[in-house]
Amino acid sequence: MSYKEIVNFTATKMRQLISDKQISSVELMEAHLSQINDVNPHVNAIVTLDGDLAMNQAKKSDKLLSENHQVGILQGLPTAHKDLVPTKGMRTTFGSPLYKDYVPDFSSLIVERMQSAGAITIGKTNTPEFGAGSQTYNEVFGETLNPYDLTKTCGGSSGGAAVSLASRMLPIADGSDTGGSLRNPANYCNVVGFRTSPGRVPVFPSNAGWSPTSVQGPMARNIEDCALLLAAISGPDNRVPISITEPGDTFLKSLARSFKGTKIAWSSDLGGLPVDSRTINVIESQKNVFSSLGCEIVDDCPDFSEADESFRIWRGWGRELNQGELLKNHRESLKETMVWDIEQGVNLTGPQVGLAEKKRMSLFQKMNSFMNEYEFFICPVSQVPPFDVKQRWITEINGVQMNDFLEWMKSCYFITATAHPSISVPCGFTKDGLPVGIQIVGRYRDEFGILQFAKAFEDMTEVWKKIPDIAK
Numbered sequence: 001m002s003y004k005e006i007v008n009f010t011a012t013k014m015r016q017l018i019s020d021k022q023i024s025s026v027e028l029m030e031a032h033l034s035q036i037n038d039v040n041p042h043v044n045a046i047v048t049l050d051g052d053l054a055m056n057q058a059k060k061s062d063k064l065l066s067e068n069h070q071v072g073i074l075q076g077l078p079t080a081h082k083d084l085v086p087t088k089g090m091r092t093t094f095g096s097p098l099y100k101d102y103v104p105d106f107s108s109l110i111v112e113r114m115q116s117a118g119a120i121t122i123g124k125t126n127t128p129e130f131g132a133g134s135q136t137y138n139e140v141f142g143e144t145l146n147p148y149d150l151t152k153t154c155g156g157s158s159g160g161a162a163v164s165l166a167s168r169m170l171p172i173a174d175g176s177d178t179g180g181s182l183r184n185p186a187n188y189c190n191v192v193g194f195r196t197s198p199g200r201v202p203v204f205p206s207n208a209g210w211s212p213t214s215v216q217g218p219m220a221r222n223i224e225d226c227a228l229l230l231a232a233i234s235g236p237d238n239r240v241p242i243s244i245t246e247p248g249d250t251f252l253k254s255l256a257r258s259f260k261g262t263k264i265a266w267s268s269d270l271g272g273l274p275v276d277s278r279t280i281n282v283i284e285s286q287k288n289v290f291s292s293l294g295c296e297i298v299d300d301c302p303d304f305s306e307a308d309e310s311f312r313i314w315r316g317w318g319r320e321l322n323q324g325e326l327l328k329n330h331r332e333s334l335k336e337t338m339v340w341d342i343e344q345g346v347n348l349t350g351p352q353v354g355l356a357e358k359k360r361m362s363l364f365q366k367m368n369s370f371m372n373e374y375e376f377f378i379c380p381v382s383q384v385p386p387f388d389v390k391q392r393w394i395t396e397i398n399g400v401q402m403n404d405f406l407e408w409m410k411s412c413y414f415i416t417a418t419a420h421p422s423i424s425v426p427c428g429f430t431k432d433g434l435p436v437g438i439q440i441v442g443r444y445r446d447e448f449g450i451l452q453f454a455k456a457f458e459d460m461t462e463v464w465k466k467i468p469d470i471a472k
Contacts, residue, residue, distance in 0.1 A: 007135050008467070011077055011171035011225040020078045025061035025076035029120065032078045036122075036169045039471055042150065045163035047079050047141045048172075051124040054078065061102045073252070074232050075118030079172050083124040084160055085087040085216070095129040095138035098333055108304050109204040109240075110174050110216050110233050117232035125160030130323055133405050134184045134336050134382070134412075135392055136160060139335075141390050146188060147468035150227065152386035154187035154332050154371060160388045161219050162189035167471040168302035171194050172229045174276065178214040178315060178380070180412025183424040187381035187437030190228045190464060192454075193219045194423045195416070197445045201233050202240035207243045207321050209241050212419045213314045222464050223425070223455040227251045230447065250448060255455040260294030262453075263463060264373040267301040272412055275399040276384040282428040282436040283380055285394070289460045290378070302370040302377065306359040307417040308410065313348060313356035315406075317415075320345025336407065339393075360417065367418040368444060376453055377441040385434045395446045407461055415439070421447050426463040 005424045006028060009017070017023040033051050040046050052270025054345035061076045068127065082086050084094055086104035088111075107115070115121060126144045128136055136144040144159045146152040147167045154163045158175030162185035165173055175182040177195040186193025188280045196213035208214070228251075235248040268283060290297055319342045320327075327342045334342075371377065383397055394408035395401065402408045415422045420441055427438035438457070442450035458464060 002035040002273070006031035007168040009222045010222060011220060012228055014077060014171055015073065015075065015228070020097070021065065025058040025065070025120070026055065028076055029058040029078055032122070033436065035167070035471070039167045039169055042470055043145045043147050043167060045126055045144050045164050045167065046123045046144055047083060047126050047160065050090065054120055054122040054140035056233035061120065062198050063120065065114050066365060072116060072118030072232070073228060074172065076305060077113060077119050077171050078121040078122050079119045079165060080125045081121060081175070082161055082175055083112050083127045084111040084157070084176060085111055087121065087124065090124065091260045093125065095127045095131070095140060095392045097139050098330055099109055100140050109202055109237060111436055113233045114174065119172065125164055127157045127160060129335050130177070131157035131176065131181060131339055132271070133157065133343050134180055134409050135187070142156060145389055147385050147470050148190065148433060149386065150470070151389060152434065153188065153389045155382070155386065157181040158193065158219060159185045161192065162186050162191050165189070165191045165221050166468055167218060168467065172225060173219045174216060174233070175219045176214060176216045177416070178318070178417055179311070179406060180409045182217050182219060182438070183381050183412050183422065184409065186424040188386045188435055190426045190435035190466060191219060191221050192423065192425055192464070193217070194226055194230065195421060196230070196234070196447050197244065199240065199242035200421070200445070200447055202237040205239060206240070207329055208318060209320065210393045210430045211314070212242070213318055213416065223255065223451055223458050225452050227255060244445065251451065255452045257452040258452065259296070259456055259458070261296065262294070262376070263296045263369070263374050264290060264300065264378055264410065265300040267295050267299065267377070267379045270379050270411055270414055271301040271304055273383060274400040275411070277378055277398060278385050278430045279380050279383065279436055283438055284429060286427055286438065286461060289457055292460060293456055297463070298374070300374070302418070303366050304414045306363045307414040310356045310359040310363060311417040312344065312406070313352055313414045315339070315399060316344030316348055317353060318345070320348070324381060334464055340404070353470070364419055367420055371420065371443045375443065375449070379439050379441070380411050381437045381439040385430050385436060411439070415441055420444050421450055423450050425457060428463055429466070
């Protein structure tokens with residue numbers, strides 16, 4: 001097999017080939033390093049690449065396999081970790097010049113779990129400074145480009161991960177999501193990004209162990225691979241107070257299910273948000289797929305009136321908690337939007353935080369009631385298709401002005417504010433060939449149901465199989 005053939009296998013297929021000893025971990029790694037050598041200079045998605053380390057780990061993987069040791073469910077699969085998560089012995093910059101030479105002496109829990117399951121770390125994936133904004137660029141590594149159109153953004157903040165997957169440089173990748181950072185870049189790069197319920201993937205270390213706002217989660221090229229990675233990274237950890245006790249191997253079960261008679265809610269604008277007609281056209285073109293699955297589709301939308309204020313207050317609170325000291329001591333080294341972001345937390349009052357929590361609880365109960373009526377809620381991931389990479393954020397949609405770098409992502413962060421799980425699944429392409437994803441929101445903690453539903457949609461459409469020309 002040529003390396004181009006190998007990197008186009010799914011992660012699930014790669015795992016099977018390694019298990020059956022039809023391919024070695026070394027051969028799999030060599031194929032991916034060749035693909036990275038071909039493609040990464042054009043898209044700038046993988047940073048701090050360490051091919052020697054990766055090959056040494058691949059050799060160790062093959063030794064374990066040859067001696068018939070029990071191995072993990074990700075055995076031999078190459079991966080790179082988002083440059084926001086500490087990775088022991090590997091430079092982790094957070095996309096900031098302040099950390100351009102930082103090498104942590106510990107790994108975050110998600111890294112530990114992937115490595116314990118047999119995945120081999122080859123480097124880091126690019127992200128905006130401290131993950132601020134749905135556009136992947138920073139002063140350390142520069143911009144990450146969309147593989148389907150190198151003049152366009154790949155979204156963010158898990159942009160490097162999404163591009164690496166779409167470009168067949170990685171079979172699996174981790175990401176994180178506050179206002180859409182797993183879902184937006186997946187939607188822009190024709191891959192899968194899954195924002196799970198808070199606690200499904202325990203986050204450690206963390207300064208906000210009880211907070212449901214920011215989560216970590218899986219990214220992959222298709223649903224089956226996403227479920228495989230979720231199985232490895234989910235499950236309880238007694239250091240994380242909100243971690244869900246259900247074991248990760250739940251997600252290794254068959255995703256086959258009939259959806260005949262399933263009642264779903266459909267909204268192309270989440271109750272009145274401005275959404276680009278190109279995005280709407282792609283999503284609406286696939287509405288018949290859900291009818292073909294036997295679903296009962298109702299045009300309906302949850303009440304998101306309390307989502308904006310609640311999300312913004314808790315986001316600001318989190319920014320001050322995590323980067324407040326940097327603002328005090330290194331203000332001049334932070335990008336303008338990062339300064340603004342942290343200040344949203346610095347300037348909060350006690351009554352504002354109390355109001356945000358009251359609104360958050362009210363919103364959760366409203367969403368819970370809505371989802372008792374409908375098993376799934378379908379809506380856009382992002383309100384616009386991929387845009388010029390030189391434009392840092394969207395300032396206007398359909399004549400409606402966006403007041404700051406967050407506002408154009410309400411279609412994602414409204415869902416964040418509800419604490420319900422949601423996934424971005426490849427849906428189609430605009431007439432200009434730009435990817436568009438569809439957002440599937442499920443019931444609280446029903447990640448398995450979402451994966452089943454997304455898999456049924458994926459099987460009918462197979463949009464994920466369209467590879468960017470640069471990766472061929």
